[in-house]
Amino acid sequence: MSISGIKRKTTAAESTQKFFQTIYLIISHLKRKADKQKIFELIGNKNKLHNVLIAAAAIHAYHNLGIRIQDSSNLAQISVESTYKIEKMEKDTLFKEIKSFGKDSFDYEIKLNNKKLNIRKNIITYLLNYDKLADFQKEQEKQKIKQEMEDFLVLLIQNYPEYHFYDFLGDLLGFTNQIKGEIIEEGSELKSISIEIEKELALKEKEDKYIELSLISRLEETLKKKFEFKSFKDLQMQTMSIRMILRKALEFNFDTFPISKRGLNLFLHANQTKQELVSKIEDGLQQEINYEDFEKEIIGFIFNDLAQINSKNVNDFVYYFQSLMNYSFSDTIFVLNKYGVFNLNHLNKISLEVVENVIETMKNFNIDKSDINKLRDPQRNPIILAKLFYNELKKPHYQGLTAMENVNELKYMNLKELFSDDKNQKIIARICNGIGISPKELKTYNLKHQIINNRIIKKYNLQNYSQLLKILEYKEILLNLAKEVYFNIFSEINRHLGRILEAYIKISDDKSLFLKGLERIFGTTSTEGWVSVKIEELMIERMLRRQTELSNIFNAQNNPFLVNGFILARLTDKSLKEGINELKTEVSPIFEDFASLTLKEEYVSPVSYIIAYDLIQRLKTYEQLRKLRIEEIYEEKKQKEEEKKKEIREKQEISTLNWIERKITSSLMRITSPGINPNQLYWNEKDNKTAAENIKLHSELKGDPIELLTQYYYFALQKIKERWDPIRIPAYEEIKEIVIKIAAPILQTRLNREPTSEDFKLMIEGERLGIASNISKKIGKFLDKALYEKFKTHRKK
Amino acid sequence: MITTREYIENIYTIIFGYSSPDRNIKVGEVIGPGKLTQEKIKNLVSELLIFQAQYNAMLKDYAGSEIYFIEFELFNIDEKDAKTKLYPNSMIFIPGSFKDCETLLLALKPEKKVLEIHNSRESLDKISKLFFEVEEFTRRPDLNKFHKEAVLAKFATHFTFKLQGDLLEGKWNKKLVGIKSSTPTEDESMNVYSTIKGDNIFLYGESPPEIRVENPIFVKMPLNFKETVINEHTKYFISSPSAYFITLNTLKLGANLLKIANTGTIDEIQEKIVTYLIEHIAQKIQPIKELKNDQWLIDKINAILMNCSLSFSKYFDFIFKFIKTGETGNLEEIIEKLLKYASHKIEITEENYKEYNYLVEFTLKQLLKEYNYIHAAELESTLNYLNELFKKTLKIFIIALPKYLFGYRLKFYLKKYIQSLRILMKNKPKLSNILGNKFIDKLDDFISNLIEKRLIIERINKYDETQPIEEIKEIINSSIMEFFENLDFNISDLISFSEIMMDEDPSRIRIHLDKLKVFSEEIKYLLNFILRYSTINRFLRGISIDEIQDPVTFGNYFHRFLQKRVGGIDLKWSEHCLNWIKLYVKQYLNIIEKKDWQIYEIVNEFIDFLEKIEKQDQDPKNFSAVLNRYIETIINQEEKSILLNFSKHYQASLEIKQNFPKYIENIIIEDLKKIRFELEPQIPIKLIFPDDSQESLFEFLERIELKYFSKLIARPMTITLKHILDENEKDRVKEELYHVLDFQYWHNNLKIRLKNNWNEIYKEWMIY
Structure with a gap:
């Protein structure tokens, strides 16, 4: 029985979508100085971009997920110095492991992105020229686009790993975001806690926790169902399915773009920028870079681009940003709000030149942000406070003013006038005393007030002090938005890395369940043999799901030891190499009572009940030995x-x-x-x-x-x-x-x-x-x- | 202490078997109340797989189907016992397959009719699929047959536990609450097309007892379908005689399966103790050659057992101290140390310690199979178990001994009585003597069966040697009437009588007599042969329905079809059966009225005709006509004349058939009045090891006391068969075709409803 619960609000779901997804978690390590330090410790300051990303994933796996390749009970009595060395060694091994799974994926993802951007460019160009084209030309252009899509699909089927095919189609058909949204929404339902281990083992994994893995399997499922094909390889022969896919892809893409030419031009511009960015990233993947300089350069490039668009029109800016990020309007507004832009008009037609001039003027007159904040706040603005106090003094019941003080019979409070006449010294002193400020300070504020009004707001046609403040933050806002764009582009070449990291997480989560299961097994009596087998069966079922998933994402349909060695390594805190080696060289528990035989690669497939059974038995022995070791350590301690x-x-x-x-x-x-x-x-x-x-x-x-x-x-x-x-x-x-x-x-x-x-x-x-x-x-x-x-x-x- | 839940779990007996595609390897596991050695388990599983193969071969022939699921009701013939002890109530038999990998499950469980059969079957098929994977995995050159078998056995054990869990947790149980999922074998999807009624005969002498169905009456039920559907149905239905044949075989299968399960309930450690005790008793009483009465034997054996109890207790106290020695090692080593310890500690004067050592060794090896490292203290519970089992077995001995002697004496006195009858008959004329002995044989079987019933049901708490004398008279007296009421002679019996009565030497017509004797059996077989699936349904599936316009064309085509098939079988009366078809055709040759015949009408009438004519031919009175027709065909005049003479004698035997039983009944009653049964002391050893083919004490204990299910009879409740459709047919039907035989029992009667889901799966365009 499923437990129904309260769903997250859309905005909350959106934020989850952005910030808790594995790919963003990897990228987030590039945003923090301390984490960057760890990355450079691992790979040095100069390296290829994909190594930087893989290192970020390794750091995440080690520090945030607690993935280890050494049994902690072995490390019980090791010195701090050695612990540090082991940590370095473990991270190094993790880095190499992840690299072995994900190195080529960056090139593939760059190629997919290039192709996507090129198709988009062609579609936008087609739409821009639509009115100028004769009917037969329209058809010709359309066919060209279709052909380009088809050629690439065939190439994908023949030369790319399966998951890239689904990635590409997911984007091309607009399924990716839709499915991700569904997963997050479903995942936001209340989760039951404290359930029996039998039920827990049988439950399906929480999809939102492994969003990239869930996405790829749902995409596969959806595409197969929708376009009626049984397997990826079948598509080589099934032209019908390909045709259906192409028709749907064209329909979707023609509907996605704006109708107005202005909008289309902005989208084209954004697409071009993206192409340039992807090209820069491609360079970074191919040659060694100093990451810090690389980041600075690209963010600078995006910053200038954004500033240029915004100097013309803020609406264009929003459109452009939206297209660049592939965001919806609400997503875009969410990001702008995040960086303090609540009123879009504040950014309208602001150029970097204006910003520089305003800053220069303020600098010349020694005006800073706090002055503006004080002057825009009626409760704190000294000029307003002085006026109010003066008005109070004037009231008859107050009897605050002597005849001498009232000599000027000031009808209204004009500070400039007041300060210009020496006779007013006393009243000024009285007012300043009343509001707790020195006359000199009051005079300075009055002056700054006039300069801001006359030399900044009026001169640059600003709306108010708030806009002025935004102008002061303008560069920072643009810089943050540029970073958003930069990291967003990364996220598009980082999907497979995300999936690999999720594979580590998923098996670690499985392990904790398996250990609970083993506790139950170890606790059964000899008359309850069936209980142990039942738990083992549930564990095997889970293991089979994992084997299927891994053989897909490792593209290892013919490599049973890679898939199962990885599982074994994660279950028994080993390196991948050790895991594979154990499977290859150590006697399999299946034979252990009667023969010294190991598993043979040619007689098993990656998704295999027998290997799953073998792995469970190995985990059992491992856990028993581990327990024994802990007991020994405990006994020693005792x-x-x-x-x-x-x-x-x-x-x-x-x-x-x-x-x-x-x-x-x-x-x-x-x-x-x-x-x-x-x-x-x-x-x-x-x-x-x-x-x-x-x-x-x-x-x-x-x-x-x-x-x-x-x-x-x-x-x-x-x-x-x-x-x-x-x-x-x-x-x-x-x-x-x-x-x-x-x-x-x-x-x-x-x-x-x-x-x-x-x-x-x-x-x-x-x-x-x-x-x-x-x-x-x-x-x-x-x-x-x-x-x-x-x-x-x-x-x- | 054992909890109720554990006790109920204990009743579950699960036997799982797997047979590899080349049938070279058979592995499995037994989980049940008993404790069996691997060797025994292997044998049981192997037997089970053989039964399955034989049963499936029969089904293929008679129903064009294979077994899908069978549920037996386990009927306890001892009502009192059933009320006080927990017994399984049903036995299920489910095969599974994937490609050539075949599995099967035999399970005895406490509740009946709760399983959703398709779920259970799917699970077995899934396990077969996993075995296929294991087979592929073990197909490596460095793995010899022994290793391969070990791997398969490991998985068989694993899957047996899985199946046990599924059963215990009710995973396959029907959904009682919530949305009910519809399955193709539910009542609403099935149509009954035939019923069979019959009488149940209990055979108590078998272990466990068996049941036999006799005097079947077949009734056809009208099907309310479109005519085209019913016509097509004739190609796939199971004829009533075939269904009856399947029922008989299923009863046999049930008995065999239960026998296997019953063997599975033996605790082999207990069996070893019983063997030891019997040998020990035999050793003690062997030298006594004087005649002794039963009570003496009971007292003597009780005294021997008491001594055994004391000596074992003393032995046990010694070896139990071993658990505190702190010794460690693997199982072999620890046993060696224990036995060494025992031989050092126990005085050599203790006569039985070597046998006790053997029992201890056997028990430890049996119960502590998987230990690589063991501490002496860990032997405690196993040794305690042996101690308790020894005490329990002694108790069983003491309680069972009077019952054994009671049964022994009943059979002993029956034998005496039968012998006296035979002596009496010797003085009668030859014919009466021979005929009388035939009656006496049947009477012996009849009363023996009643004695067995009595032994299973009755409790003998206090044994008095005069008791069996009274009892045997009572049993014979009360059963004679019933025996003669049901007594009947068949054609073969009458031919034998007639042969005896002949004046001439019968050897001259031996060849004809042999042929006449098999008439009854052969026509019964031929009726089944004609109406089995591989004959009539195959004929109907092979011929275009348009070609059959009426019974005449049907008869002609079928006669031609059958002629070829029957020709291939070595039967003496096949021509006679082909004549049945001619007779059937003849009935319709002269009908002037034109009728638009449907194929199902023709087939139904044909089957009715065959059943009727076979019944007629089986009547000894009608055999005279068959005999005369047969004589007419004889060319050799000498043989012919002898046969004519024989025919007269046959005619006379019909009269004897009427009168002779009364005559013999009087003799039997008279003799019973005269016969004096007296106490007959015996040499003691002969009482526990009788030399007159009677059951020994050990055999009795094994049959009645050591096997837990000895009082249960397996009666089929539901037989579900899956029709074997060819690829072409599979494409044409919506789902699988299932035949179900539903059983109902009351008193000694039985009703079987024969149904299938034909109407559900049929599609109009299937006609071809």
């Missing part, structure tokens, strides 16, 4: 902790017995010193407290508390006897009985019954202290007795 604890305990033990030993030895030794006052050596309240605390601490050491208390008591008495042998002390067992006798009533108070031996083991802190205090007193009595006897005996001598 052992170390135990050893540490033991050390502490021994130290504590020594320390708890230290004091009493010292006390007894020193007291019994000193008692025979000449002139000693025995009273000072007798057991006092302080000794009692110290001993009690030590006894309590001793009782908290590992073991039975009663035994520990007895041990302490016995130790003390033994020490007394060592120094004064005549004293008679009880045996260990007797002492134990005494301790129990002390302890029993104390515990009984709490328990309301006779305590058992188990209760003694669980005595609480207060009880320990009570018992310790009693024992302490008893030790004290023994010591006092020994001291007294020794003292007496010594005196007799």
Whole structure:
């Protein structure tokens, strides 16, 4: 049962479409300085453009997605320095892996883009010349375009990987954006959480999370259904389907463009710019570049282009931008809003020259943005505040003005006039005082106000201060829009890279599900064999879907080890090379009980139930070993902790017995010193407290508390006897009985019954202290007795 | 402790089998209450696949179809037992295939009629497809047959668990709530075109018991379709005699399948314990040569078992200490250490410890197959299991022994009685003696069956040796009337009697007598032969309907068609059956009234005619005419005259048939009054290993106590068959053609409804 939920609002969906798609996530690493640093660390400052993009993907995979090619449990005891080296090595390996999958795709995508742009150019030109052409010429031109499309489609089928064919058709027929929109909208439905692993394994993957992969499979499905072909290769023979595609593509493209000639010209211009951009990117792909310089150059080129269009008309600008970005009007407005343009008129007919002049004027008169902001805000504008205050002063009930002050009988407030007459010094001072500003400052503001009005707004025919502010931000806005265009062009050659990255994400997500499944398998009893198999089957089904997907996007219909080696590598945190190698050289779990045989490439296909089964068994073993290793590490740690604890305990033990030993030895030794006052050596309240605390601490050491208390008591008495042998002390067992006798009533108070031996083991802190205090007193009595006897005996001598 | 859920899961028995395209490799798995060795599993699966192949071959011939799905009801003949114990209620048999890879599933489950058959079948087909992939995968030169088999076996085990999961989770169950999906075999898509009624006869002597259907009555149901549709239907329908034949074979198949499943319920460890105990008992009582009564044997065996219990308990206490030794190693090593430990610890005086060692070794190897590394402590639960099983088996022995002796004595006294009857007959005239012995044979079978029923149903808690004496008299007395009521002699019996009565030497006409004796069997076979799919339907599919205008043209064409086919079979009465067709044609030769015949009318009338005439010919009274016609054809005068004489004797035997049963009944009753059954002490060993072909104690225990499903009878509920359409036909029909045989049972009666989805799949333009 599907759970219905609230759908995202369109704008939110749009923003998701733009900013959370994998290709944009890759590109976003080129926007941040710190990330760029990581990219250059990986590939150096000078490299080909596709390496920069692949490195961005590798950085994303490593840092943002947590893809690893080393089992973390192996790294448990490695130094920081080595960790850094391993990180570098892992990123390097990831870079190479991704490159192996995606290197050629950039060239293909550039070619697709060139072709798309050329077809667009021809269609726009055809539409522009439509009125001038005779009917037969119209037909001829139309046929030319159709032929161009058909020739390229045939070329695609023969020489390109399958997915590029679908990419191209998706764009040509306008399905790409439509399907993406559908995926995002469907994906915005509420997701259920906390579902059983069986159900979770059976569920279809969240399509919006892997939008490029979902897009390509939906595109394939839609195209096959709509144009009635079974497989990509079948199209070589099926002219019917190709004809249907061409007819639909022409219809769609003729309908997409504006009707007006002005609009068409702008679209043509944008198309030309795009062609130039693609050509520059193509250069970047072919020769080594300094990325920073490359980016600067292209963004500069776009910036100038945008500025030139905008200097003529803001509506043209919007149209042009829309065409350049292949955006809808609302998308375009969304981007402009993002960069602070809420009123299009503010940008109307603004040229870079005007912007430069305004900035120059402001610089000359020391006017900055904050001055404009202050002057445009009635609450903060000092001139307005001064006028208001003056008007208040003038009111009769106020009686604020003296006759002297009112001498000029100012009818209205004119600051220029006010400042021009020295007589007004007092009133100026009064006003400035009232609004909290110095007269000099007020005068400066007044001057700046006049300059802005007269030398900027009126001169350049600006509407208001807001427009002036936009002019100040104009270059920044244009720069941001240029960057948008730049990165948008990247996104069009980055699709396959996005798909590869999504393959990494998808299998990592699968892995987390598989691990949950394995937990369930490991937890089943021998009578529930079917439960384990059921989970395995669900995992295999998922794995089969992944195999199909990967064999398509890796163009590996004849390479089972590449597809399955990749899956194995991701499931067991290995490099692709290691994954493939394991499949090729290690005994397959299918044979392991009876023969030492490996899988053979020629007997399996990439999409294979058997390999899926094999992979699950390998993952099972891997996970069991990993768990064992973790247990070992945990055991080692535990052992170390135990050893540490033991050390502490021994130290504590020594320390708890230290004091009493010292006390007894020193007291019994000193008692025979000449002139000693025995009273000072007798057991006092302080000794009692110290001993009690030590006894309590001793009782908290590992073991039975009663035994520990007895041990302490016995130790003390033994020490007394060592120094004064005549004293008679009880045996260990007797002492134990005494301790129990002390302890029993104390515990009984709490328990309301006779305590058992188990209760003694669980005595609480207060009880320990009570018992310790009693024992302490008893030790004290023994010591006092020994001291007294020794003292007496010594005196007799 | 076992929970109810686990117990119910335990009842499920699943046997899955796979046979490779070249049929060289057969692998499978059995999941059920028992624990079987791999070798036994392999044999069971192999047997199952053979049954499937044989059954399919029969279906192809008789119905032009193959098995799609069969569901059997598991009827428990012990009602009391059924109320107190959990038993499976149904048994399903589903084959699957992809290209030449064939799979099959036999499952016993607690509920019946809940499966959506097409789902289950699809799952099996899907698994066959996966096996095809495995086959391709294993087609590599470095993989020998043994390895290939091991790979296939691994996947077979995997898929068996998958199927078990599907069944337990009710994945194939019909949807009871929500939108019901329509399937081609649902009632609304099917039309009943024929019914068969018959009597059920229970055969209790088989294990598990079997059922036989006799006295079939065929009824045709009118089809409310357009005439063209019905005409086309005649090409694809299954005739009632063929359906009856399929039913008989399905009953046999059900019994065989259940037998396999029942073997699957044996716990081989328990079987080993039983074997050991029997051998031990035999060893102890072998030296005693004095005659002893049953009670003595019971006491003696109980005493032996008590000693076994004590010695095993002592042995067990010793070996159980092993689990605390902390020993480790792989399974082989740990067993070796354990046995070494046992031999050191146990005093050599303990006589049975070697056998106990063997039981322990067998149990550990059986239950701990997959352990590469094992700690002694891990043996605890397995050893406990063996201990409990040993105690349980001792209990089974003690309870089953009186029942065994009770059955033994009943059969023993029956044998005595039958012997006394035979002696009595020896003094009668030759004819009476021979005829009488025939009656006695039948009576022996009849009462033996009743004794078996009694043994399955009755509980014998307290055994008294006089009890079987009373019981046997009671059984014979109460069954004689029923026996004679149902007793009948067929043509073959009467020919045998007539042969005996002849004055001349019958060897001179031996060749003719042999031919006459097979008459009844052969015409029955020929009727089936004519009405099976590969004959009549094939004829109809091969001929243009326009060519058949009336019964005469039909008869002529069919006679010609059949003549060629029958000629190829070595049958003595084929000409007689070809004459049936001539007789059929003859009926319509003189009809003046012109009728516009539909092909289905012709075929229906033809079938009715054949069924009727065969029935007539099977009547011993009508055989005289057949015999006379036969004699007329004999050229050799001497033989002819002997045969004429024989014919007279046959005529006389018809009278005997009427009177003789009464005569023999009186003899039997009289003798029963006279016969004195007495207690007969035996040499003890002969009581547990009888030398008079009776079942031994071990066989009895294995049949009744060790096999869990011994009281169940597999009765088909639904047989679904898929018609084998050729490529041409497949293109012409909308979907597959299914035949369904639906069964209903009440008392000892049975009704079968024969239906198919012809009307659903038929298209007008199909006519060709």
